[in-house]
Amino acid sequence: MRRSASVYWNGIFFGPRAVLPVLGRILLLVLMSLSLVSPAAAQSQTTRITRVVSPGGIEAWLVRDTTLPLIAMEFAFRGGAAQDPPATPGVASLTASLLDEGAGDLDAAAFQRKVADLAMEISFDANRDELRGSLRTLGENRDAAFDLLRLAVTAPRFDEEAVERIRAAQLASLRRRSTDPNSLASERWFALAFPDHAYGRPVDGTLASVPTITQADLQTFTRNTLARDTLKVAVVGDIGPEELGRELDRAFGALPAKATLRPVADVAPKGIGTVDVIPLNIPQSVVLMGTTGLERKDDDFIPAYVLNHILGGSAFSSRLFKEVREARGLAYSVYSYQVALEHVGLWFAGTATKNERAGDSIRIIGDEFRKILDEGPTQTELDEAKSYLTGSYALRFDTSSKIAGQLLQIQIDDLGIDYIDRRNALIEAVTLDDLRRAAHRLTEAAKALTVVVGRPAGLSGG
Amino acid sequence: MAVLIAATAASAALSTAQAVGPQVSEFTLDNGLKVLVIPDRRTPVVTHMVWYKVGSADEAPGKSGIAHFLEHLMFKGTEKTPPGMFSGEVARLGGQENAFTSYDYTAYYQRVAKEHLEKVMNFEADRMTGLKLTDEVVLPERDVVLEERRMRTDNDPGARLAESLQATTYVNHPYQHPIIGWEHEIKQLNREDALAFYRRFYAPNNAVLVVAGDVEPEAVRALAEKTFGQVPRADTPPRNRPQEPEPEAHRRVSLSDPRVAQPSVQRTYLVPSYRTATGREAEALDLAAQILGGGQTGRLYRELVVGQELAAGTGAWYQGTSYDATRFGVSAAPRPGVSLETLEKAMTGVVERFVAEGPDELELARAKTRLAADAIYARDNQATLARIYGAAWATGMSVKDVNEWPDRLKAVTADEVKEAAKRYLQLGRAVTGYLSAPEAPATPAKVETRENRS
Numbered sequence: 001m002r003r004s005a006s007v008y009w010n011g012i013f014f015g016p017r018a019v020l021p022v023l024g025r026i027l028l029l030v031l032m033s034l035s036l037v038s039p040a041a042a043q044s045q046t047t048r049i050t051r052v053v054s055p056g057g058i059e060a061w062l063v064r065d066t067t068l069p070l071i072a073m074e075f076a077f078r079g080g081a082a083q084d085p086p087a088t089p090g091v092a093s094l095t096a097s098l099l100d101e102g103a104g105d106l107d108a109a110a111f112q113r114k115v116a117d118l119a120m121e122i123s124f125d126a127n128r129d130e131l132r133g134s135l136r137t138l139g140e141n142r143d144a145a146f147d148l149l150r151l152a153v154t155a156p157r158f159d160e161e162a163v164e165r166i167r168a169a170q171l172a173s174l175r176r177r178s179t180d181p182n183s184l185a186s187e188r189w190f191a192l193a194f195p196d197h198a199y200g201r202p203v204d205g206t207l208a209s210v211p212t213i214t215q216a217d218l219q220t221f222t223r224n225t226l227a228r229d230t231l232k233v234a235v236v237g238d239i240g241p242e243e244l245g246r247e248l249d250r251a252f253g254a255l256p257a258k259a260t261l262r263p264v265a266d267v268a269p270k271g272i273g274t275v276d277v278i279p280l281n282i283p284q285s286v287v288l289m290g291t292t293g294l295e296r297k298d299d300d301f302i303p304a305y306v307l308n309h310i311l312g313g314s315a316f317s318s319r320l321f322k323e324v325r326e327a328r329g330l331a332y333s334v335y336s337y338q339v340a341l342e343h344v345g346l347w348f349a350g351t352a353t354k355n356e357r358a359g360d361s362i363r364i365i366g367d368e369f370r371k372i373l374d375e376g377p378t379q380t381e382l383d384e385a386k387s388y389l390t391g392s393y394a395l396r397f398d399t400s401s402k403i404a405g406q407l408l409q410i411q412i413d414d415l416g417i418d419y420i421d422r423r424n425a426l427i428e429a430v431t432l433d434d435l436r437r438a439a440h441r442l443t444e445a446a447k448a449l450t451v452v453v454g455r456p457a458g459l460s461g462g
Numbered sequence: 463m464a465v466l467i468a469a470t471a472a473s474a475a476l477s478t479a480q481a482v483g484p485q486v487s488e489f490t491l492d493n494g495l496k497v498l499v500i501p502d503r504r505t506p507v508v509t510h511m512v513w514y515k516v517g518s519a520d521e522a523p524g525k526s527g528i529a530h531f532l533e534h535l536m537f538k539g540t541e542k543t544p545p546g547m548f549s550g551e552v553a554r555l556g557g558q559e560n561a562f563t564s565y566d567y568t569a570y571y572q573r574v575a576k577e578h579l580e581k582v583m584n585f586e587a588d589r590m591t592g593l594k595l596t597d598e599v600v601l602p603e604r605d606v607v608l609e610e611r612r613m614r615t616d617n618d619p620g621a622r623l624a625e626s627l628q629a630t631t632y633v634n635h636p637y638q639h640p641i642i643g644w645e646h647e648i649k650q651l652n653r654e655d656a657l658a659f660y661r662r663f664y665a666p667n668n669a670v671l672v673v674a675g676d677v678e679p680e681a682v683r684a685l686a687e688k689t690f691g692q693v694p695r696a697d698t699p700p701r702n703r704p705q706e707p708e709p710e711a712h713r714r715v716s717l718s719d720p721r722v723a724q725p726s727v728q729r730t731y732l733v734p735s736y737r738t739a740t741g742r743e744a745e746a747l748d749l750a751a752q753i754l755g756g757g758q759t760g761r762l763y764r765e766l767v768v769g770q771e772l773a774a775g776t777g778a779w780y781q782g783t784s785y786d787a788t789r790f791g792v793s794a795a796p797r798p799g800v801s802l803e804t805l806e807k808a809m810t811g812v813v814e815r816f817v818a819e820g821p822d823e824l825e826l827a828r829a830k831t832r833l834a835a836d837a838i839y840a841r842d843n844q845a846t847l848a849r850i851y852g853a854a855w856a857t858g859m860s861v862k863d864v865n866e867w868p869d870r871l872k873a874v875t876a877d878e879v880k881e882a883a884k885r886y887l888q889l890g891r892a893v894t895g896y897l898s899a900p901e902a903p904a905t906p907a908k909v910e911t912r913e914n915r916s
Contacts, residue, residue: 352617
């Protein structure tokens with residue numbers, strides 16, 4: 001279970017190493033690996049992106065940086081949990097967890113020993129739309145690292161021992177999450193919003209579905225999904241274009257040319273305007289409010305992004321922060337964010353408030369959504385948002401893995417290799433009229449599908 | 463905690479081309495402020511941090527949570543700077559900021575484009591002594607902290623057990639109190655408590671300034687003198703906390719809650735930190751944690767998950783970055799049908815065999831490779847580097863200690879690991895915690911009643 005889960009404070013016991021016991025003034029949100037968009041425009045070397053095409057025809061975007069003796073690679077295959085068999089959610093996720101659990105001649109123990117001896121990091125994770133992979137290696141171990149990657153993506157074994165062991169770990173994680181208020185809220189929200197769609201099914205499966213996943217399910221998913229035509233790759237570090245070309249062919253060259261994906265329909269969230277309460281005996285209610293947003297390819301996506309920043313995206317100066325936390329002390333954590341999935345755009349807000357005041361928090365957040373949609377932000381708010389969003393762009397490019405992550409997301413979103421150079425100008429160009437137009441298209445977001453977990457006073461009826 | 467100590471000169475432990483770690487510049491202003499400058503010229507940004515050598519373990523009895531509460535209140539403005547102005551300016555500059563509190567330190571940071579460094583230094587220097595508080599901002603913020611406690615601890619049975627485990631490990635040292643504070647004491651904290659704590663501990667001679675990024679040390683020195691250099695030195699008390707006695711008895715804590723759907727067993731041992739250890743004991747404990755709990759090649763995983771098929775997951779950790787005596791932990795989560803007693807017995811067996819045999823050469827080499835590589839990976843992130851050096855300083859270690867860490871790690875022998883394990887991984891030094899659901903089958907762990915209201 002080496003999935004790159006959010007880091008919680010004091011998440012000591014199941015992490016590979018102790019987590020620093022600290023409390024922050026705000027919780028740093030680690031917002032899943034969904035297209036939580038908004039790359040940021042950087043100056044400096046991050047714009048020196050080379051498009052590398054291997055002799056075998058595999059494309060990657062490369063930023064060569066020889067400052068440190070390491071290489072970071074992020075990659076993705078289109079087709080994540082949305083490709084799960086409808087009756088068996090969790091296949092993509094379990095597959096991702098098993099790719100580095102034995103491949104080729106190496107059983108799981110031998111594979112993991114090699115990973116450890118090379119001091120490399122390799123991990124796979126499935127989200128709704130993609131199966132993503134991540135590799136980090138010291139430059140001196142490059143060939144061996146890419147060779148292990150080749151085995152993982154082209155020849156995973158899915159030995160019974162490994163499948164049962166990882167299945168047990170997956171079930172333990174699901175049991176833990178079955179009473180975790182944040183997990184419950186999120187899962188319920190997607191189930192209610194997308195009852196007849198792949199997005200409504202839990203990415204990591206259920207306690208009922210995971211035991212039924214067969215080796216054949218895993219093999220079929222791998223064969224259908226891991227292919228060259230849906231692969232996007234981004235690499236940062238101490239490697240040249242020609243060397244990278246050879247490594248790309250080494251790692252991915254033996255994959256099938258084409259994926260076989262089942263079609264996934266565009267969809268809109270249902271249940272907007274309703275409140276669902278999951279009673280759980282905890283002192284603080286966890287609230288998740290979700291509504292219609294815009295897709296990444298939408299022309300008004302950037303204005304909507306700016307609008308969200310003003311509402312609840314900005315850490316210490318958003319409207320939600322000021323109204324819910326600063327003025328009233330109702331919550332430690334309150335925020336809003338956009339999620340651009342491949343087939344729907346969504347807009348969420350979340351908070352956690354003691355049960356007695358949960359209703360107040362929900363009402364205030366709803367009011368703030370309506371207010372910003374009806375009246376729009378002020379010119380000052382727009383100016384300050386632009387100033388932050390353009391100025392902070394460079395902070396997204398200060399580590400190799402972060403740069404690679406940005407380059408990968410830009411490819412997935414199909415924004416073009418020059419996007420980094422254009423992005424700040426797109427933000428700068430946003431006017432109050434643009435915000436009004438985006439708000440007008442999002443009028444439905446004046447209402448939300450709200451899920452509350454806890455004992456919220458006046459909402460649970462008891 | 464290896465990663466926190468690791469940092470630099472990592473090359474030493476690896477074979478080839480890696481040259482040296484970051485060239486950290488170090489100097490002290492006349493008022494006693496220590497300054498560390500860590501170069502990273504890859505992106506034109508800087509990470510600016512001020513660390514105070516004060517944390518929750520420096521609180522007076524009955525005032526638990528005041529260090530952390532004050533950290534929140536530090537964002538409420540000063541004599542010169544109205545509330546919200548500092549944060550607003552950081553946001554306008556496209557900067558990111560936050561702060562955090564631990565047992566031994568409290569730190570504030572901003573990450574900005576390099577040309578804005580002076581501006582944030584000015585603000586940070588101003589709030590070193592200029593804090594101004596009114597009940598109007600203090601009281602709602604106390605509610606925020608209570609909500610933070612509910613979110614992090616009260617809402618989560620695992621976190622509640624962790625709190626009890628910590629409180630039981632320390633019978634005398636203030637590490638027994640949670641950083642965020644006990645709820646009944648947080649409720650009593652007020653403006654005067656915060657200001658008293660502030661005046662007692664916040665001073666340039668009790669702080670370190672860490673600047674990592676695309677900057678020249680001399681330029682940082684000039685800016686530091688111009689800003690922080692103007693803040694007068696003050697008498698801050700020496701760190702003199704009640705110390706732990708030698709532990710005598712194995713203790714147990716258990717927390718049973720219907721919300722526990724996946725039980726676990728956790729054990730922590732009282733062990734020395736990098737500052738209090740003698741010889742290479744701390745390095746040996748870092749290696750022991752890696753050998754026992756390092757991913758799937760670790761002994762706990764190989765024996766409990768793979769071999770005996772009792773556990774779904776395992777872990778081990780060592781919190782070496784600590785001013786006083788610290789903790790070493792092991793944990794495991796059972797598969798269905800396996801009792802915590804059975805799992806605990808097997809976990810104890812793994813630890814006891816390790817204590818008896820020590821590591822074999824191969825697993826020792828593997829652990830060293832991993833920790834040395836972590837030190838190189840850490841160099842990819844200037845904010846991580848700033849944290850490593852800042853936390854080391856705040857817990858009584860020097861830049862030199864950090865820089866020599868890879869060499870010391872490399873020199874640790876199998877016998878030293880065995881000796882450290884034998885001396886410290888004893889039940890008499892440990893607290894064992896059970897997280898479980900109540901026996902009564904009448905209460906299902908998962909409450910799934912559903913109401914739909916519009």
